[in-house]
Amino acid sequence: MYEYPLTFSLTFDTDWVPQFILDDVLSLLQDAGLPGTFFCTSPYAPFPATMEAGLHPNFLNGSTMGSSEEECLAFIRRLYPQAIGSRSHCYYWHNRLRNLFLAQGLRYDSSQLLPLQPNLRPHAVFGLTHFPVWYSDGVHMQLGADCATFSPAGLEDPGLKVLLFHPLHIYLNSRSVQESKTLLGGCEVPAVTETLRAKRRSGQGMRTLFLAALKHIRESGAPCRRLCDLL
Template sequence: MVKDNSIFQQYVITLDTDWAPEYCIEFTADLLIKRNCKATWFITHASDMIKRISENKKLFETGLHPNFLPNSSHGKTAEEVMDYITRLCPDSKIMRTHALIQSSPLLSLINSKYNVDIDMSLLLYETPNITPHLIRLSKESKGLLRIPYFFEDDVEMYNPKKIWDINNPKYHINGLKVFNFHPIFIYLNSDIIEPYEELKKIGALSTLDKKTVDPFVNTKVYGARDLFIDLIDYISNHQSASYTATDIASIWYKLHG
């Protein structure tokens, strides 16, 4: 494991489950398992496949993915949402909010009342020299370590100069490079958002079977799945180790006391 600041040049995989069908989550997990690649999964719901992921302590960790948007299935208030999501992952101390909803009071509540001490709700897209940083939001706070992330698959779909090639220089700038993917976009090999939006009109994602979803899979151009596979192959071939978000946090604390 990297023991100095070179850790903050590494690539890290995170995933937001976002109510994806079981076979999409399984498909994604199998790609990682095949390459012995670690990842942090941010959980929105309970399922048999998510239970299997949480039991694979060697490769995976599960984090909280609370939905604070209006009409959330997680709850009406911040406390209701956090009570719900912490029941799914009672031991988790790491979070990325759904839709990146955040505020100082919200982060303070989550840090102090729910003992979340790592947050990944800050997207610094294609930004060089990313490194974790510690903030304190109350006098009593022991600190919330924020680990910004560098890439998100659906954001790339809106990029007029989108690139799904891991060899492109934009993916090799200085700094920590946390990539975030969604199992549904990996399964669909999404290059544009429209097929996903059409799928959502059919029904709740978690209820859609493969027969319904498979016609929407992109097989014509490079997409999110291609980048994901190339990235985890790159990590396997070029990094001395792969990392969860908690691994990164632990190394940061060792370096900063």
């Protein structure tokens, strides 16, 4: 059976974080000399050339982006008209979205979570390429896994390793979604200010784990690509 060569792709769901939190993660990536793909829910300053901006539509009930799938996608599309990829909030997907995405000029989607599955690769279905997520910080937190080292099972095996991180958890260095909510102190994410930095956890957490992931990727010798570069 054909083995897809070991390839990393660092991806991020912005989930309405303000610009200063996004800038914090961008600086970590740039210091490491690694590219990334950011699936955006909000308007942000132009991304550096080594980064990709994708769409992160919220199709769930009560979405502030619109009252229908068409409205939600059109809303976020207007913010990033050059984007060619999408990942839906909470991995929302059904087959009828494909034609909607293609009609909006999108070329790929990354709304499938297949944690730590071996030998993953891109797969094209009726004109839309799908990039499954191999690793998610959300799954890591849900399992209560150690944040001391970045060593998920199969990390060095062949296959496409799409890694998903959330800038808020990196910024706060939290160890769980609930801890992030506690550190926010009831404040809605878009409204937080840089005073949040004082609440950042010390010790091991998602920030230290993310830095360990960057170090591993740099030292592995394996390529790290934006998703748009893997089409």
